[in-house]
Amino acid sequence: MSDPQLVSGSGAAAAAPEPETAVSPGATRVQHRWPELLLAISVLAIGIVTILDGMSQPVSTSASGLGAGQFPMLVGTFTSALGALLIIQVLRGRLGSPDAAEGDVDITRLHWWQLLLAAAALVFFALTVDVLGYPVAAAITFIGVAVATGARRWLMTIAIGIIMSLGVFYLFTLLLRIQLPAGILTGVL
Amino acid sequence: MDGIEGLIHGFTVAFTLQNLLFALLGAFVGTMIGVLPGIGPALTIALLLPMTYGMPVASAFILFAGIYYGAMYGGSTTSILLKTPGESGSIVAAIDGNMMARAGRGAAALATAAIGSFIAGTIATVLVALFAPTIVDIAVQLGAGDYFALMIVAFLTVGALVGSSPLRGLTALAIGLTIGLVGIDFQSGQDRLTFGMTRLLDGIDVVVLIVALFAIGEVLYVVAHQTSSKYAVESIKGQTWMTKDDFRRSWKPWLRGTGIGFPLGVIPAGGSEIPTFLSYALEKRLAKQERKAEFGRGAIEGVAGPEAANNANAAGTMVPLLTLGIPTSATAAIILVAFQQYGLQPGPALLSTEPDLVWGLIASLLIGNFMLLVLNLPLVGVWVKLLKIPKPYLFAGIALFALLGAYAVNGASFDVLLLIAFGVVGYLLRRFGFPIAPVVVGAILGPLAELQLRRALDISAGDPTVLITSPFSAIVYITLALALTLPVLIRALNKRRLTRTTMLETVREHSSVGN
Numbered sequence: 170m171s172d173p174q175l176v177s178g179s180g181a182a183a184a185a186p187e188p189e190t191a192v193s194p195g196a197t198r199v200q201h202r203w204p205e206l207l208l209a210i211s212v213l214a215i216g217i218v219t220i221l222d223g224m225s226q227p228v229s230t231s232a233s234g235l236g237a238g239q240f241p242m243l244v245g246t247f248t249s250a251l252g253a254l255l256i257i258q259v260l261r262g263r264l265g266s267p268d269a270a271e272g273d274v275d276i277t278r279l280h281w282w283q284l285l286l287a288a289a290a291l292v293f294f295a296l297t298v299d300v301l302g303y304p305v306a307a308a309i310t311f312i313g314v315a316v317a318t319g320a321r322r323w324l325m326t327i328a329i330g331i332i333m334s335l336g337v338f339y340l341f342t343l344l345l346r347i348q349l350p351a352g353i354l355t356g357v358l
Numbered sequence: 359m360d361g362i363e364g365l366i367h368g369f370t371v372a373f374t375l376q377n378l379l380f381a382l383l384g385a386f387v388g389t390m391i392g393v394l395p396g397i398g399p400a401l402t403i404a405l406l407l408p409m410t411y412g413m414p415v416a417s418a419f420i421l422f423a424g425i426y427y428g429a430m431y432g433g434s435t436t437s438i439l440l441k442t443p444g445e446s447g448s449i450v451a452a453i454d455g456n457m458m459a460r461a462g463r464g465a466a467a468l469a470t471a472a473i474g475s476f477i478a479g480t481i482a483t484v485l486v487a488l489f490a491p492t493i494v495d496i497a498v499q500l501g502a503g504d505y506f507a508l509m510i511v512a513f514l515t516v517g518a519l520v521g522s523s524p525l526r527g528l529t530a531l532a533i534g535l536t537i538g539l540v541g542i543d544f545q546s547g548q549d550r551l552t553f554g555m556t557r558l559l560d561g562i563d564v565v566v567l568i569v570a571l572f573a574i575g576e577v578l579y580v581v582a583h584q585t586s587s588k589y590a591v592e593s594i595k596g597q598t599w600m601t602k603d604d605f606r607r608s609w610k611p612w613l614r615g616t617g618i619g620f621p622l623g624v625i626p627a628g629g630s631e632i633p634t635f636l637s638y639a640l641e642k643r644l645a646k647q648e649r650k651a652e653f654g655r656g657a658i659e660g661v662a663g664p665e666a667a668n669n670a671n672a673a674g675t676m677v678p679l680l681t682l683g684i685p686t687s688a689t690a691a692i693i694l695v696a697f698q699q700y701g702l703q704p705g706p707a708l709l710s711t712e713p714d715l716v717w718g719l720i721a722s723l724l725i726g727n728f729m730l731l732v733l734n735l736p737l738v739g740v741w742v743k744l745l746k747i748p749k750p751y752l753f754a755g756i757a758l759f760a761l762l763g764a765y766a767v768n769g770a771s772f773d774v775l776l777l778i779a780f781g782v783v784g785y786l787l788r789r790f791g792f793p794i795a796p797v798v799v800g801a802i803l804g805p806l807a808e809l810q811l812r813r814a815l816d817i818s819a820g821d822p823t824v825l826i827t828s829p830f831s832a833i834v835y836i837t838l839a840l841a842l843t844l845p846v847l848i849r850a851l852n853k854r855r856l857t858r859t860t861m862l863e864t865v866r867e868h869s870s871v872g873n
Contacts, residue, residue, distance in 0.1 A: 205790050212529055219536055222551050229546065233815030237543035240808045241550055244539060248532040254525055265526055265791025273442070274583040276789060284582040287757070291574065291781070294761050295774035303765075307758055314577065314757045319587025320750035329751055337762060346412055347766055 205264055209255035216249025287317035302352015307334035361488035364713070368487075368721030371714050377420045381722055384424020385729040391425075392432025393741045394752060395589065396580065398445030399672070400688035400798070401572035402429035404565055405759050407696065408766040415700045416718055422696060423722035424729060426689070427479060430672060431730050434471040434665055435741055439464055439592045446793070447630030447668040450638045454653065454660030459592035461656050465738075469600045470608045470658055471665040472734055478616040478666035479727040482673030485620055486680070487720050490709065493681040497706035502814035503824050505682070507831035509807040511838050512684050517796045518842075519632060530792045533783075534800020537562050544805070545812060557772045562780075564695045564802050566764045568688065570777045571794050573760035575784020577753050582785070584749075591745045594738070608662040611641050615666030623674020629687060629795060630671040637667035673723070680704055680716060684803065688795040691802045 219241050229236025267276045290313025298306040311330035320326045338358065341347045351358050391402045406425055410418040437448040438455035451471065458467040517531035518524040540551045541561030552558040618640065619633040641659040642650060653660050678684045683705035685691040697704050702712065709716050764777035787794055818824035826835055
């Protein structure tokens with residue numbers, strides 16, 4: 170998540186771009202363009218990769234002559250065309266309006282270390298759940314995300330993290346009979 | 359079996375003590391999760407899916423019916439008291455609902471939303487029962503090419519009409535279609551877009567995808583851009599419920615909202631935003647002079663109408679889902695996944711092969727809806743307490759359940775990594791104004807569309823004209839062409855852009871006046 174395109178928003182104090190309207194070429198607003206441009210280029214790239222993957226599929230022997238490759242090529246063409254259009258839109262200064270469904274968010278400010286911490290906590294769970302076991306991995310991840318979202322009371326956070334992860338563990342293994350790994354606590358729990 | 363008979367049959371299936379308890383449990387859990395800020399109905403069902411892994415199919419679906427309406431109801435509570443709708447269908451109701459709550463009329467706003475949802479849900483579900491058999495009669499005669507035509511309609515309407523711009527909506531759809539391609543091709547056995555990863559051969563699990571886009575994307579978005587780590591929850595303590603005057607002002611918007619929401623759910627018109635906007639605009643237009651000024655500052659009609667439209671719309675999407683197997687919303691897509699988990703494919707055949715299940719589900723929707731009214735009017739204080747969970751613990755909890763949901767699908771940490779990767783995608787989509795629902799619909803409907811396309815062309819030995827020459831598909835494409843060109847014509851006539859963006863701005867203008 171150290172992708173520089175995310176960080177760029179933090180420096181600019183300019184107001185959020187208007188939805189789908191041309192932005193005047195002011196110096197601070199131009200700064201907002203390139204993260205989105207990068208995204209548009211990625212869309213184009215995804216489309217091209219999909220086309221290439223489709224072209225590499227073997228020729229079909231079915232009645233229609235349609236094999237594994239044609240539909241992906243269709244989708245890839247669609248995707249890359251949209252990616253190209255997006256690039257043009259962004260270059261013309263028509264930027265997207267961020268999700269309106271959430272309250273209390275300001276996209277011109279980016280809490281980058283909190284974002285990194287939250288992402289790291291999530292990845293930590295993925296990498297350690299099989300080794301450390303569900304309760305330990307989940308408790309640590311809970312604490313990480315809570316701190317990233319602004320938890321300040323350490324003892325409280327740690328206590329809730331432990332109770333939550335143990336609660337879920339027992340709910341699943343005992344009540345719903347879905348096995349979760351106990352990991353290093355095997356035999357203890 | 360016609361609609362009424364089917365419904366009665368459904369009630370005989372659903373009316374066992376055990377099933378009623380499941381419906382109650384579903385309504386309870388659904389509301390409990392749905393009321394949490396940032397969790398919409400689709401995510402609620404996706405998160406609760408693991409709960410049903412060990413259950414018999416009939417009970418699982420009755421549980422879902424309760425969860426579904428519970429989540430819808432819970433979402434409206436959040437949007438009114440907190441102004442974080444969590445899903446696009448609640449944006450409009452959140453404006454006046456939250457203004458009412460700030461003016462000390464939160465209880466009335468919650469009540470009109472609850473009763474409106476109940477009335478709209480009940481009427482719309484009965485209409486689903488009445489319409490479904492007729493549509494199935496037509497649907498069984500449709501060929502593969504006709505289905506493909508319907509899916510193209512679903513793609514274009516969902517892509518072009520959901521969200522702030524057609525280009526961004528269609529891009530989201532394209533990303534979804536690409537995600538749907540990953541894995542082994544069903545016909546030739548070739549692997550596509552797996553980049554040598556054996557874990558990807560089975561494709562990307564739709565549950566993982568939905569949880570990632572909605573939950574992880576949301577958590578990252580809030581962590582990265584929140585302006586405060588506390589929520590400003592409006593209190594409803596000691597407030598009076600709806601007055602006689604509130605009822606007088608609400609009942610017509612309830613019915614009108616139902617009338618707008620249901621048909622737009624049946625004809626895959628893409629999401630619940632448009633019906634809720636239309637309902638709001640209609641109520642405002644019909645309001646008398648002194649009431650008109652109240653819109654945007656806490657008009658009860660502006661909550662009653664859109665909430666009813668939202669619920670009726672959600673019930674309406676059950677028609678294409680159950681009769682044609684075509685999901686047109688993220689919520690419908692996750693219900694389709696729930697069906698697939700039991701090896702069932704929704705579509706015209708399902709009504710004749712599994713009548714107990716389908717009619718039982720429709721009857722359970724009615725029961726679940728009723729349970730909600732019984733459960734929620736007295737319990738609303740409990741749900742409001744849930745909103746007091748501190749934001750950090752709430753989002754850490756959401757993250758934890760999302761990780762668990764992904765892990766529980768296959769017990770593999772690879773799915774968790776996939777979840778995080780798509781969570782980042784979900785963050786970027788939110789951040790740059792791409793709607794999420796088309797991604798989900800594309801990912802689940804894309805493979806089905808490919809199946810129909812290849813089936814149609816296999817039958818015609820590769821002649822593509824078969825796709826447009828059947829009378830049904832010809833009508834569908836002509837209607838689609840008209841529907842796509844009409845707005846352009848109207849726009850040219852009106853000299854005014856009638857897009858969702860302008861609709862949203864019109865609504866916002868009024869809300870900002872009140873702030």
